[in-house]
Amino acid sequence: MVLSLASLNLHCGLDHRGAPYSVKAAVAALDTDVIVVQENWRARGTESLAASAAADCGYPCFAELDMVPDAPLADLDVVDGAAPDEVGAWGLAVMSRVPWVSTTAIGIGTAPGDVVGARSAQVIELPGLRVVNVHLTHRLLHGPAQLRRLLAGLRSSRVPTLIAGDLNMCRPTVYLARGYRPAVRGRTWPAQRPVAQLDHVLLGAGVMATGAEVGPNLGSDHLPVRLTIQ
Template identity: 30%
Template sequence: MRLTFASYNIHKGVGLDRRRDPDRILGILREIDADVIALQEADRRFGTREAVLSRQAILEHSPWRPIAPNGAMTGRGGGARPASIGWHGNVLLVRREIAVDAVGAVPLPTLEPRGAICADLRVGQARLRVVGMHLDLSGLRRRHQLQAICDHVERCAGAAPTVLMGDMNEWSAARGAFRGLEEGWRLLAPGRSFPARRPVAQLDRIVVSGEWQVEDLGVHHSALSAVGSDHLPVWARLALRPA
């Protein structure tokens, strides 16, 4: 089984031209054409914090569907709201033919609203787990948050090949949050993704469990992605190792 995973901080849909353009974001996602996508900053900042990309637009103009944490639409804890399609601005999109067994919100230790989404998926007979996240600007809190996510994955029912991805706000692979990654996790470096105009930092990362073989990975550069957000999308094409 081969799947492409992508992560994109869409900056609330506001591009470098200061225009909020959901259609442009959808166009960028169609260019990437990943099977599973994690979005960050996918809600508006104020008011009802409605989703930048409407559920209807995603269903009508893309091959994906948004999957929300179970019970997320209740707004419990302030992370999800009726007009949102995710949790604290994190959204997971999956191709419609991919089965979704479970979706849950992962509360993170922080002083400001942060969170992650964990989903158990099925492609044919193969099970996999994916987590989309947006970590803190504080190095200490980032480390605690990544540890909380890894602990959550460990507590999930049944082991499964896992992909963690998102805007991890970590400038160094050798220090900070990634130092605490336990054996069995592999940190991928698709490339520099921030700031979009002249990328110097690899803030957007993908972490995989040992069952995955990396076939290709990179940063998505295009005319649209150059102005669509302050981040560039990152992606990885992965295959499950033979059992």
């Protein structure tokens, strides 16, 4: 199965200055078969940014995973100037034009000083391929431990696996993911003048990819990464 995939940290629909950008336009520009996103935001009483974009852009399969179920946006330290009176849920989401078999979650633990409590990874079982959407802690010393917990949780299955998301790790560090190899090379953060690659796609045994690249600035403070699975 040939499958195009992209990953983007939405930054709660805000650019690096805290101004809103169009998540729908970003999703439409990516236009891949599967898109995994991090820092999805759902203001209380509304549907999430990713859910709205998925519906408008023709992604019939959609699932989201809240890691912060109900909190002020300002408490998440997303950006200076974020509306302090906006309360909602923050987490992960995946949208797909390819029907999936199931979606589950794997707990990857907490990190001291992280405003997010217990983090989880989102696991999507597609026909013949497992896609894992993850956002590791920004507390850099604790990211490797969360990555190890994720890998341990994935070992029970031999389905070919791909891990994508904001790992908050530079490229050399991702080699801690034994059995996986990084597919994308290029700086992704901050989007306006990137100095580091925080966003990655890691390929497990039996997963081959072409066209791996860092995409253009779509509004977030992160650049997207995308590729095609063969």
